Each structure stands twice: as structure tokens, then as C-alpha cells.
Amino acid sequence: MPLFKVGDRVERIGAIVPVWMKEGTVTKVIPHQHGIEWATQYEVDFGQQLKSIFYQNELRLVQSDPPHELE
Numbered sequence: 001m002p003l004f005k006v007g008d009r010v011e012r013i014g015a016i017v018p019v020w021m022k023e024g025t026v027t028k029v030i031p032h033q034h035g036i037e038w039a040t041q042y043e044v045d046f047g048q049q050l051k052s053i054f055y056q057n058e059l060r061l062v063q064s065d066p067p068h069e070l071e
Contacts, residue, residue, distance in 0.1 A: 002029045002040050002056070009062040010044060012054065021046050023062060 004010060004026050011023045028043035030053065042059060045051050 001037070002031070002042075003037075004042055004056065004059065004061065005029065010042070010059040011062050012044075013058055013060055020048075021050065021052065027051065 006026055006029060008026045009023065010026055012021060024044040024046040026042050027045045030041040030043065032039035038056065040056055041053050042056065043051055043053050
């Protein structure tokens with residue numbers, strides 16, 4: 001099962017990531033032809049017609065809402 005789904009907000013992981021390609025939205029899930037889960041690829045839209053494809057180990061899910069503290 002893919003780690004991310006279409007519509008998920010993700011950010012790139014790595015030391016050398018351009019600011020304009022730091023955070024985007026998954027627009028396509030590309031499963032590996034032999035079903036190797038870690039080799040699933042994701043097309044990410046960074047806005048301004050800038051899309052690129054990454055492996056799941058190059059991305060992480062962005063938390064849209066911070067966790068609430070229990071009182």
C-alpha cells in the first residue's frame with residue numbers, strides 16, 4: 001500500500017532542497033511495476049506549473065494541524 005495518497009501535502013527530505021520545491025501536493029501515485037513498495041514513486045506539484053517525481057524515502061507527510069495538548 002502506498003505511503004502517500006493523491007492530495008496529501010508532503011515536503012522533501014534532504015540537505016539540498018530548493019526553497020521553491022520544499023513543500024507540495026501529491027498529484028499522482030506511480031506503483032513499482034513489480035510491486036516493490038519502497039520503490040513507489042510520487043508526482044508532487046509545487047505550484048507555478050512545477051511538478052517532479054520522487055521516491056517515498058525522499059518525502060514526508062506535512063502535518064496540517066498541530067497536535068492538541070490535553071488539559
